[in-house]
Amino acid sequence: MATQNLFIGSLAYATTDDTLKAFFEQIGPVASARVITDRDSGRSKGFGFVEFESDDDNQKAVDQLNGKELDGRAINVSLARPKEDRPRGGDNGGSFRQRSW
Secondary structure (H helix, E strand, C coil), X not given: CXXXXXXXXXXXXXXXXXXXXXXXXXXXXXXXXEEEECCCCCCEEEEEEEEECCCHHHHHHHHHHCXXXXXXXXXXXXXXXXXXXXXXXXXXXXXXXXXXX
């Protein structure tokens, strides 16, 4: 059974996986907490995902923590949308298009 993740937006650049996990553990046991980083610079992109051990804690976290301050910034907490299958390669507007002439 797939568990529902929470999307956490407006994170401070100083927020780490550990501080994100600790903040959400006030709601319940956290299975994983991840701050998304830029693969080239390693700097936070300002958002992340949290997964609780129990899906029952998701709505409680949205209700209690949305708009609360973490590391000096008010964060946005919402249910994450399922990851969409995105095409890789092909003519999807990339910078390496074939010339048609």
